[in-house]
Amino acid sequence: MNYEQARFNMIEQQIRPWEVLDSQILSLLAIVKREDFVPAAHRALAFADLEIPLTEALAKHPDQCMLLPKVEARILQDLSVQKHESVLEIGTGTGYMAALLAHRSQRVISLEIDADLAEIARENLLNAGVHNAEVRTGDGAANIAKAVSNTDPLQGPFDVIVLSGSVAKVPDALLSMLKIGGRLSAIVGFEPMMRHSLITRVGEKAWRTTQAWDTVAPRLQNFPEPSRFSF
Structure with a gap:
C-alpha cells in the first residue's frame, strides 16, 4: 500500500471538503502518521472515511473506535490550539488525537479507561517521538468529579478540553475545569444525529456554545445518560 498517496487522498478528498482549510492543520495531518496508531488488523483502513474499530484484542468494549479522520481534523481546526496551552483529552484510544494535540500545544493529559489501550497509546506516542503527552489510565467521568473536589487533581484548569467520543450532555463539572x-470540544446528543459543540468559557460563570456541524460518534463510557423523553 502506498501510504503517502493514501494520506494525500484522505486530506484532499475527505478533509478539505469538510471545510478544513487551515494550512497548519493540513500539514500536521501529513506529518503525524495515522497508520502508526491504527490496530494492525485494520491498518489498510487507516485513511478510509470510517470509524476504525479498536478490536476486542485491544479493547474490552467492542464499540470503541477511532473517530473519522475528517472529524478529528475539524475538531483541531475549531479548537485553534496554541503552543502555550494545556490540553485535557478524555478517551485516548490508541493515542492519535493526543499526538495531534501535542504537536499544537504545550502539554496534553489524556485519560483512557481501558488499561490495555492506555499502554498501547503510550507506546505509540513514544514511537512517534511525542513527549509532551501523558496518558493516564482512568475513568474520565469519575476523574472529573475527583478533580473538581481536589481529591485527584488533573493539574488543571485547562485551556482546551477534548472529548474523543460522544456524550448526552456535557457535565457542568467539566466546564468548570x-x-x-x-x-x-464535545460531540453531544443522541443517534441518529449528534451535534459538535464548541464551548468557550467567557467569564467566571459564563460560557458560549457554538454548534456548527453534525456527526455521530460512539459514547464515552460512564458519562450520565439522561432520559430522552419528558412528560
Missing part, C-alpha cells in the same frame, strides 16, 4: 478563554 476550563480557564477563562478556554475551549471545550
Whole structure:
C-alpha cells in the first residue's frame, strides 16, 4: 500500500471538503502518521472515511473506535490550539488525537479507561517521538468529579478540553475545569444525529456554545445518560 498517496487522498478528498482549510492543520495531518496508531488488523483502513474499530484484542468494549479522520481534523481546526496551552483529552484510544494535540500545544493529559489501550497509546506516542503527552489510565467521568473536589487533581484548569467520543450532555463539572478563554470540544446528543459543540468559557460563570456541524460518534463510557423523553 502506498501510504503517502493514501494520506494525500484522505486530506484532499475527505478533509478539505469538510471545510478544513487551515494550512497548519493540513500539514500536521501529513506529518503525524495515522497508520502508526491504527490496530494492525485494520491498518489498510487507516485513511478510509470510517470509524476504525479498536478490536476486542485491544479493547474490552467492542464499540470503541477511532473517530473519522475528517472529524478529528475539524475538531483541531475549531479548537485553534496554541503552543502555550494545556490540553485535557478524555478517551485516548490508541493515542492519535493526543499526538495531534501535542504537536499544537504545550502539554496534553489524556485519560483512557481501558488499561490495555492506555499502554498501547503510550507506546505509540513514544514511537512517534511525542513527549509532551501523558496518558493516564482512568475513568474520565469519575476523574472529573475527583478533580473538581481536589481529591485527584488533573493539574488543571485547562485551556482546551477534548472529548474523543460522544456524550448526552456535557457535565457542568467539566466546564468548570476550563480557564477563562478556554475551549471545550464535545460531540453531544443522541443517534441518529449528534451535534459538535464548541464551548468557550467567557467569564467566571459564563460560557458560549457554538454548534456548527453534525456527526455521530460512539459514547464515552460512564458519562450520565439522561432520559430522552419528558412528560
